[in-house]
Amino acid sequence: MGPVNDVLVRLEGVTKSFLGVPVLRGIDLELRAGEVHALVGENGAGKSTLLKVLAGAHRPDAGRILVGDREVSFAAPRDAQAAGIAIIHQEFNLLPHRTVAENVYLGREPVRRGQVDRRAMTAGTQRLLEWMGEDGIEPDAEVARLPVARRQVVEIVKALSADAKVLAMDEPTAALAGSEVDRLCDLVRRLRERGIAILYVSHRLREVFELSQRITVLKDGAFVSCSPTEDLSPGELVRQMVGRPLGTLYPARDSDPGEVRLALRGAGNGRLRDLSFDVRAGEIVGLAGLQGSGRSAVARAIWGVEPFTSGVVELDGEPTTITGPRSAVRNGIGYVTEDRQGDGLALRQSVRDNALLVRRAALRGAAARRDSDLGSLLESVAVVARGPDQEVRYLSGGNQQKVVLGKWLAVSPRILIVDEPTRGIDVGAKQTVYRLLRKLAADGLAILMIASELPELLGMSDRILVLHNGAIAGELPAGTSEEAVMGLATGHGLGEV
Structure with a gap:
């Protein structure tokens, strides 16, 4: 050498x-x-x-x-x-x-x-x-x-x-x-x-x-x-x-939790066991765990891709059966997957078509066809593009992720699941996504957030649920330590909070 x-x-x-x-x-x-x-x-x-x-x-x-x-x-x-x-x-x-x-x-x-x-x-x-x-x-x-x-x-x-x-x-x-x-x-x-x-x-x-x-x-x-x-x-x-001081990367928590939007009661399937937790309007609940712990499996089960086979799912206090993604959308649940290019976007279609993709696929009648509010929708998620007709594949990773978020806001969900929402985007775009998620929570959305980077999860979550081997090992409050999360994630107990 x-x-x-x-x-x-x-x-x-x-x-x-x-x-x-x-x-x-x-x-x-x-x-x-x-x-x-x-x-x-x-x-x-x-x-x-x-x-x-x-x-x-x-x-x-x-x-x-x-x-x-x-x-x-x-x-x-x-x-x-x-x-x-x-x-x-x-x-x-x-x-x-x-x-x-x-x-x-x-x-x-x-x-x-x-x-x-x-x-x-x-x-x-x-x-x-x-x-x-x-x-x-x-x-x-x-x-x-x-x-x-x-x-x-x-x-x-x-x-x-x-x-x-x-x-x-x-x-x-x-x-x-x-x-x-x-x-x-x-x-x-x-x-x-x-x-x-x-x-x-x-x-x-x-x-x-x-x-x-x-x-x-x-x-x-x-x-x-x-x-x-x-x-x-x-x-x-x-x-x-x-090119400027970034200030505090994670926005301040400025909303109080409201009514329970999503509740699992003893829910499970082949990969998950006896899950019981709530997600309230106005809060961001973090979901932590090591690779293979079942974090993304929880999202897919709630979304109906790999449904729960036991237990109860409640939406706004009512037992509900989610039969698949279309059913999830009609029940007010949005899901930002971890693979935005593979699962979240039609890369060769325009920003417009991607932003309205869920609305057109899942809703009926005039609501599905309406695109008069597209400009304000894209502005609300701060998408930077030449225009709504630009193919989404030519956008930066950060702007692609904003389009993914925008397509879910187009159907006004009550619950939003975000899996690795800042994977592969730069620090400036991350801050924009963080601010958007916090604003959505302040506006009353219930957010379940999955992330591998512990500083991100700790900085954004109002509380954190830790998974280990398909089950919830414990719940930790905002301001907890990385050591406490890893202690639960590795099956070694609560650790030092």
């Missing part, structure tokens, strides 16, 4: 425009052996475009890329790979029904006597897994059977098998929770100790400060700063990212 701190890749004055619109404006960046270099900025700052330039997917209009002391020009991603640069995207590039070893050596299979040498592939994959300190993955395992965190490891092994010396990781923990995040962070540290240069792109500032040695900030396609991590505070970093 070469000595630690050797500059492996340098970008100098990199500029890129699309249709005459500047996206990158003279960006400088150095990636050093044995260093985690964080790249941060709001959505639209230019991070994704810079990664694509580094990966050979886009050619810069100006500036240059140096690998070591040699200037290079990447005509395609394979050129970047040949230069030792690999990108680990949010969306994995794996064949799910092939083995780990087959994916690792895809397109580069070793051949012996005219046939693919599967023994060599297995042995090579095993060596890399051991080198990385990963002993929980079998080279012969089918990728489709691996959890998301292990698939990410396979992507990294695949890159290292092609002799990658530089890894760019794009939001690597966006789809992970709890212990999976900790495992990935440990892996990043091990890779750094082995001399790999890592460009770490993330909206999760806690990880940025825990893992990185330097941080580069982009804003509106321009270079803002590059600083040693130890010289920055979270507040100063946020100010550089958004």
Whole structure:
């Protein structure tokens, strides 16, 4: 790998425009052996475009890329790979029904006597897994059977098998929770100790400060700063990212709980056991738990996708049977799923069609057709777009999430379930979503909020229900500690509140 701190890749004055619109404006960046270099900025700052330039997917209009002391020009991603640069995207590039070893050596299979040498592939994959300190993955395992965190490891092994010396990781923990995040962070540290240069792109500032040695900030396609991590505070970093002091990230709680809107009484199904809790008008109830604890299963059960098979669901004090999503909507329940692009949006349709999607699908008559209030609806959730006819796929992640929220407000729900409402969006957009949720609660909406980031859950919730193995391990008040939540989530009791 070469000595630690050797500059492996340098970008100098990199500029890129699309249709005459500047996206990158003279960006400088150095990636050093044995260093985690964080790249941060709001959505639209230019991070994704810079990664694509580094990966050979886009050619810069100006500036240059140096690998070591040699200037290079990447005509395609394979050129970047040949230069030792690999990108680990949010969306994995794996064949799910092939083995780990087959994916690792895809397109580069070793051949012996005219046939693919599967023994060599297995042995090579095993060596890399051991080198990385990963002993929980079998080279012969089918990728489709691996959890998301292990698939990410396979992507990294695949890159290292092609002799990658530089890894760019794009939001690597966006789809992970709890212990999976900790495992990935440990892996990043091990890779750094082995001399790999890592460009770490993330909206999760806690990880940025825990893992990185330097941080580069982009804003509106321009270079803002590059600083040693130890010289920055979270507040100063946020100010550089958004161009202004952000103030308190989480809005103040200014509403008192009202009548019970949603109540579960001994509810359960194949995954959930004896759930009993209330959600009142005007409050945000947080739902915490480790991966696999049943958090999202609760949302799907209330929504009628995986219905409860025992117990009682009450809406406004009346026992109610939810038979499916259409039934949930007609009973005043909205559901913002954790996968906004896969489940929440029709990406190739307009902002207008997405915002009115639920209204048109679930309601009847003139109410379904009405779109005269579309402008005020989009304004209420602060969507920034060229207009209502713009395809939603061209919006930033934060604005896409606002459209998802808007489509539920279009049907005036009484209860709103939000699952990972700020996943993959920047800190400025997060604050907008937080303020919107708090305003909705103040207006009388009952909100059940699922989130993996404990600071988010603690900052937004009026009280927190903690799940463990499909059951409620306990309830904690606002202002509780992360230790108390984790104590319940891991089955070790209440912990210190």
